[in-house]
Amino acid sequence: MRWWPVSRKAAPAGPVVDQDGVPVLAKAAESFGDLSQLGGYLAANGIRVVDPGVPLSNYADTAAAARVWETQPSVRKVVDYIARQLCTIPWHVYERVSDTDRRRVTDHPLALLLGQPAPHRSPARLWHSTLVDWLIYDRWCQQLLPSADTASGFELRRKPARRFHVLADDDDEPDALHLISSRGPATVVPLPAPYLFDHGYATVGADGTSPMLTLRQILAEQTEAVEYRRSVWRNGARVPAVIERPADAPAWSKTTKERFQAAFNAFMGRGNQAGGTPILEDGMKLVTVEAFKPIDTQDIEGRRLTDAEVASAYHIAPELVGAREGTFSNIDAFRQMLFTISLGPYLTQWQDVLNSMLVPLLAPGSNLYVEANLEAKLRGSFTEQAALLQTAVGxxxxxxxxxxxxxxxxxxxxxxxxxxPLNVLVGGLASPRDTAPDALPKGRGRPA
Structure with a gap:
């Protein structure tokens, strides 16, 4: 769909109607700054565009999130932390035999696909890229394709978030996928289709709302702060001092002034004299002043503040990503809550997509379901596991x-x-680490 800047002229007094008597929207003269403003105005006023393709407002998050992975250390630190924790969780397939009986399935194409979702890529790397799409753009998509290079006969191919949009109906329910290709025209795939996808909340449509739109003011402030600190370090004097020249000193010629300035710049630059002491002349004095110092930029504090803001936006404790100092006890508590309170909702949403979209495609009408093996992440140390298992089995x-x-x-x-051991009998002691009480009578599990 073609578009161009639109201006709205000042509205005359009284309602404006067309030739059929239908009221026409009119506002004071104003220009649309970008596609997002135009798309938001159209959607807010219920104006439908013939053959709209992708709503104009959907381009705003793509532009905001395009290079954030490369340029924003705080976002990359937090997003990569979440994606690395989630992408290494193994997926297990179970069959629901009854309400009290579950059996793990390992030879079904569904289980084989989750173990090897792509022929030439590790599962963790594929899921990591998909999760980064989800965390940055608030949407992700994978296509289910037949494959002769995998044991399951299928593969999952990631569709980058920048190359697809979720089209919605009037109720903001997903209606189709708009796929953008660099090798040809874009295609619209009606749903349902052999795709796995998910999206977050959006005020208009079903394309999600990128957290980068919410964080862009903070990230822009961080970018400006980094640029300012670099400018201070690049242009500021290495010592907070000024050079005073006597008032009765002879006037400098242009050549003399340029020579002294060049010599002083050599001490400020990056040559072999940098950081030294300049040689003064004509009774000059190097006078220390209470000037602005680089330490006043609060570089570390500013970076930690941005890290903490981004971590809070993703519901992660700042202590886990080093944004705030913590003690051993509270960091251990945050680690225990990581896969329940912090990452639990992400994991549940991801698991729901696999069970509601992937299982019907590969195992329709079956009692199979997919579940994340969280025990692989929650295991303690070897000594903790040994004590726990020995106590559990007795x-x-x-x-x-x-x-x-x-x-x-x-x-x-x-x-x-x-x-x-001889001091452990079936039905006797509760644990081999326990000792039999003296008051235990004979004939109740205690040897005679």
Missing amino acids: APYMERAEARAAMNLPYIEGTEDLVV
């Missing part, structure tokens, strides 16, 4: 052969049996 849980293999020791015959 006896040793590892064979001597398994223990030797874990320590990379050679196999020895006769070490396959599970050794049970």
